[in-house]
Amino acid sequence: MSKTVITRLFVGALVVGVAGILVSVVSVLIALADGVIVIGGPTAVTVKGDALAGLVIWLVIASLLMGAASIAAIASWLGALFNTFRLEDKLWFIALLILGLASFGWVAMIAYVLAGPDSTRPGAVLAVSTEPRVTF
Secondary structure: OOHHHHHHHHHHHHHHHHHHHHHHHHHHHHHHHHOOEEEOOOOOEEEOHHHHHHHHHHHHHHHHHHHHHHHHHHHHHHHHHHHHHOEOOOHHHHHHHHHHHOOOHHHHHHHHHHHOOOOOOOOOOEOOOOOOOOOO
16 A cells, blocks of 8 residues: 555545534524423433434534544555555554554554655665575
């Protein structure tokens, strides 16, 4: 997978993730403004059940968007790992792996998208085995 594809996948994941967050926040704010959810009064929180269905539908759409964004982000991270593993210098691979496993993969992916190497471009220094091959 080339760095261009990885970059497009990661940026697409960011855009879809932000869209999912916006849909969820806007739907909850509209529900609060329309009185579907009332905070305060004789009870701490009051929910009008008949009007709740519309909110639930929008929250399901938001969760599907965020799920798709998560899958795309993980796919772009795995693509970046496979791309950098082929390089002779393993610094990018180790950084992507450790930060990704420590739940800071988005930091590593932003750095990779902005300044990371591409093992698929001509002239990339790929890892070459120095062990002699025995053929029969």
